[in-house]
Structure formats: structure tokens, C-alpha cells
Amino acid sequence: TPYRYQYLPSHNYNYYNSTFRTHFIQIYQMSFKIEYQELVLVEANPEQARITNRNSYMSWGYPVLTIEEYIEREEILANNEFTSENFKVWVLISRTNYNSINSNNTEPIIYSQCETFKRKALITLSSGQVKEATCYCITALFTPPQYRHKGYATMMMRLLNDKLRFEYKAEFSYLYSEIGPDFYTRLGWKIFAHKEIRFDVDDKFLTVSKNSEIIIAINQSNLESVINKDCELIKKEITKLNKKSVVILPTKPAFDWLFQKTKFYSEFHSSTEDPRLFGAIILKGNNYNEEPLERFIMWNHDFKENELLIVRFRSDSQYMTKLLIHQAMQEANKFQFKRIILWNPDLSLFNISKDLNIFDGEVVERTESLPSLAWYADDDDNVNWILNEKYTWV
Numbered sequence: 361t362p363y364r365y366q367y368l369p370s371h372n373y374n375y376y377n378s379t380f381r382t383h384f385i386q387i388y389q390m391s392f393k394i395e396y397q398e399l400v401l402v403e404a405n406p407e408q409a410r411i412t413n414r415n416s417y418m419s420w421g422y423p424v425l426t427i428e429e430y431i432e433r434e435e436i437l438a439n440n441e442f443t444s445e446n447f448k449v450w451v452l453i454s455r456t457n458y459n460s461i462n463s464n465n466t467e468p469i470i471y472s473q474c475e476t477f478k479r480k481a482l483i484t485l486s487s488g489q490v491k492e493a494t495c496y497c498i499t500a501l502f503t504p505p506q507y508r509h510k511g512y513a514t515m516m517m518r519l520l521n522d523k524l525r526f527e528y529k530a531e532f533s534y535l536y537s538e539i540g541p542d543f544y545t546r547l548g549w550k551i552f553a554h555k556e557i558r559f560d561v562d563d564k565f566l567t568v569s570k571n572s573e574i575i576i577a578i579n580q581s582n583l584e585s586v587i588n589k590d591c592e593l594i595k596k597e598i599t600k601l602n603k604k605s606v607v608i609l610p611t612k613p614a615f616d617w618l619f620q621k622t623k624f625y626s627e628f629h630s631s632t633e634d635p636r637l638f639g640a641i642i643l644k645g646n647n648y649n650e651e652p653l654e655r656f657i658m659w660n661h662d663f664k665e666n667e668l669l670i671v672r673f674r675s676d677s678q679y680m681t682k683l684l685i686h687q688a689m690q691e692a693n694k695f696q697f698k699r700i701i702l703w704n705p706d707l708s709l710f711n712i713s714k715d716l717n718i719f720d721g722e723v724v725e726r727t728e729s730l731p732s733l734a735w736y737a738d739d740d741d742n743v744n745w746i747l748n749e750k751y752t753w754v
């Protein structure tokens with residue numbers, strides 16, 4: 361509208377107390393109301409999806425990737441098993457002009473954008489009943505700089521919240537906030553625990569146990585088996601809870617998506633070979649097929665930040681934790697990473713003092729990637745988020 365930026369007398373220091381300011385704000389707010397009525401949240405078509413990638417490149421791709429590499433990465437990641445039926449790009453766009461090209465042969469204006477991933481989950485009610493559930497991870501929320509601080513992101517998230525809850529019948533949705541807790545909390549996403557342990561990597565390895573433990577590497581040959589056994593154990597464990605809880609299930613397609621993203625970075629910007637190991641299992645006996653999967657670690661390689669990210673962790677003692685962290689330290693050292701990160705650990709399994717001879721670690725509360733969940737299944741959002749680990753992030 362012509363009123364939005366015209367006639368703003370910024371040179372007049374008495375402007376902020378003037379009658380004109382009141383009149384200007386009334387026109388400004390009125391123009392927003394008219395504009396909001398013209399906007400709609402829709403699933404992006406292929407051309408609009410490419411526009412969203414170009415929009416976000418400078419914030420999320422540059423300078424590590426060229427714009428061509430960034431768009432190629434996004435298109436590859438949008439076309440695998442995890443995303444083929446579960447992935448959507450959403451755009452806030454003009455209701456009357458949301459086709460690929462406007463009538464004047466220009467690209468449509470995208471005021472705000474985001475993506476969703478459909479995930480499998482389990483819900484346990486306070487009665488002990490467990491049921492399979494559908495949830496959505498919301499990610500890649502982006503508003504082009506020229507449209508920020510005007511309410512577009514707020515409008516988009518409110519529309520998306522209603523769409524997921526009522527149209528898609530989701531039991532809950534979740535996201536990871538990069539802008540602190542206030543914005544998403546105000547819109548209905550409740551902040552959950554966001555501690556992490558950071559281990560600095562050095563070449564002083566722990567003394568490996570000479571006891572009967574057997575260490576098995578996790579690679580492509582046994583990855584699916586490990587994930588399936590973990591899911592079976594999760595389903596048994598969640599039935600023992602007496603509080604309303606949710607858990608997002610680890611699935612092989614989700615891990616494959618993470619590893620594919622890593623492979624892309626390693627191919628373009630690393631002189632090392634592609635990662636071949638995805639974690640380690642510790643057995644007390646010598647038969648993997650018969651022994652419960654009670655001690656294992658899975659990781660992902662972050663070549664952009666030079667960090668090894670522990671995406672799934674299961675241990676039953678501080679001693680086994682020490683051995684698992686040792687495996688991660690070896691892997692991180694192989695790629696000359698500077699740090700190992702583990703989200704929301706059970707601190708009872710960690711003693712980061714030197715008395716236990718575990719690598720010095722630091723427990724911190726993150727200020728970014730804050731886990732936030734909006735509960736839709738009923739009116740009581742007092743819910744416990746189980747296994748809020750890195751594997752749930754996309």
C-alpha cells in the first residue's frame with residue numbers, strides 16, 4: 361500500500377508525539393488488516409519451493425556452499441524415502457496470486473516460509489494406554505529480510521498450527537527454536553529441556569577395557585537391525601510410564617536422511633573419505649542377535665561445524681557410558697573434529713569429573729535449537745517428551 365513508507369517524517373524529532381503519528385499508525389494498521397485478508401498458507405509447488413531455497417541461501421547455505429550446491433542439496437534431500445511422502449514446503453502468499461508466475465510475468469512474493477516432516481510417534485496416556493501417533497516436525501522457518509517484523513511469520517505459524525491440528529489430525533507438532541523461547545511459546549509451542557554435554561576432542565584416549573565386552577561397529581550392514589531393536593525396546597519401556605508422554609520413534613529413513621545430508625557436505629567440502637561408521641554397540645556376551653540392545657551410540661558427522669553429533673544414545677551404567685564416549689572420541693579424532701555434542705543426556709549415566717576418568721565434559725543449556733512442542737491430542741498439555749535427542753531434529 362502507498363501509505364506504508366511514504367510521508368514518514370523521520371527528520372522531525374517531535375514526530376513521535378505528533379497527531380500525525382497517530383494518524384499514520386491507524387493507516388498503517390488498517391493496511392495490514394487488508395493485506396492479511398489477502399494472504400493464504402499453501403503447500404508450495406515445485407517452482408515456489410525453488411524460490412524458498414533461493415530466499416534462504418544467504419542465511420543457511422553461504423559461504424560453505426555455492427547457491428547451485430545449496431539448491432542441489434535441498435532437492436536431493438527432498439527426494440528420498442524419508443521425504444517422498446512426509447515432506448512439505450509451506451509458503452505464505454497472496455490468495456489471489458499464488459500461481460507459479462504472476463500475471464506480469466514476475467515471481468510471486470513469498471512473505472514467509474517453512475517446511476514440515478511427518479514423523480511416527482508413540483503416546484502413552486496417564487492410564488498406561490499406549491497408541492501410535494502422527495506428529496509433524498516444523499523446520500526451516502524463514503522470512504525474507506524485507507518482510508520481517510511485520511507479523512507474517514506469526515500469521516504463518518498460526519495458520520500452520522490450525523492446519524496440522526484440525527486438517528491433518530496430528531496429535532502434536534514440534535520444532536527447534538533458533539530465536540529463543542518467547543516467539544514460539546506465545547504461539548503455543550512449549551519449551552522443553554535443552555541441556556547438552558560438550559566434550560572437547562583430543563588424542564589422549566581412555567584405556568580400553570580388557571574385560572569381556574565386545575564392541576561392534578554400526579554401519580550400513582546392521583543399521584536397520586539396530587534401529588528396529590531400539591524401537592522394540594522403546595515400545596516396551598514406554599508402557600511402564602505412568603505419566604502422559606510422547607516419543608518420536610527413530611526410523612531408518614530418518615537416519616538415512618541425516619547421513620545423506622552429511623555425505624553431501626563431505627563430498628563437496630572435505631578432503632577425507634565419506635564416513636562409513638555410524639556408531640558402536642557394546643555387548644556383554646558374544647551374540648548380537650540374542651542380546652538386548654542396551655548399550656549403543658549413534659552419531660552424525662557435522663563437517664560444517666567440525667563436530668560429531670551423538671544422535672542416539674543408550675547406556676545402562678557409567679562404566680558403559682565411558683566406553684561409548686571413547687568410541688565417539690575415536691571417530692571424532694579420525695575426522696579432526698573439535699567437539700562431541702550429546703543432547704539431553706540422562707546425567708545419572710555421566711560423571712564428568714576426573715575421578716571416573718571420563719573425558720572432561722561441560723553440561724550447558726543451549727540458547728539455540730530449543731525443543732518446543734505443541735500438544736493437540738487433548739486440552740491438557742502437561743506432557744513428558746521422552747528421548748528428546750538429536751535424532752528427532754531435521
